[in-house]
Amino acid sequence: EAGVAQSPRYKIIEKRQSVAFWCNPISGHATLYWYQQILGQGPKLLIQFQNNGVVDDSQLPKDRFSAERLKGVDSTLKIQPAKLEDSAVYLCASSPQGLAGGVSYNEQFFGPGTRLTVL
């Protein structure tokens, strides 16, 4: 079974430029997560999709970050314009659909991440 794919693996941009990251989750996984991992810290959730709907985007800086998941499969995370503090690793994860009744455990599978450096 193929894992979560992300591209690019590395990206270097100047501040105020724009950048986009792509994620392809494991086939059949309904839930997709984007996490931001700043150096020296643990990952922090930016946005969570259930199929193509947004479940949680409370930590997403909406003035500069946007994300979409068209057709409930692939997802793109965009930053425009980038700031120095956006330098981080951006991790994508996916998990299967929750069971009926809403209480279950579904493991999150992570991609290799994209390391963004903003100069």
Place this chain on the structure above:
Amino acid sequence: AQTVTQSQPEMSVQEAETVTLSCTYDTSESNYYLFWYKQPPSRQMILVIRQEAYKQQNATENRFSVNFQKAAKSFSLKISDSQLGDTAMYFCAFMKHVANSKLTFGKGITLSVRP
């Protein structure tokens, strides 16, 4: 809101010896999951072990085991017979007992295994 605290920034252990990584958390939830994830230099986050809060028995996965103290809100990871391949960052994480809930991570600890 949930918080996860890992106060040790780094640890070192001799190959074949045992090491314990500490984690504390805070939550008002009565039921939840706790995890340890491993992140090697390749950055791929790998699940090491999972503990369900309503289970009193500590989880074990081969050389990895946890000491879960629910009242103290403590969740430590013990790695026995440490191997060079265990060198990585280790993150403690919390998840509510709700389908497709998000993970809340600690800051992580860098573990180095010396030959």
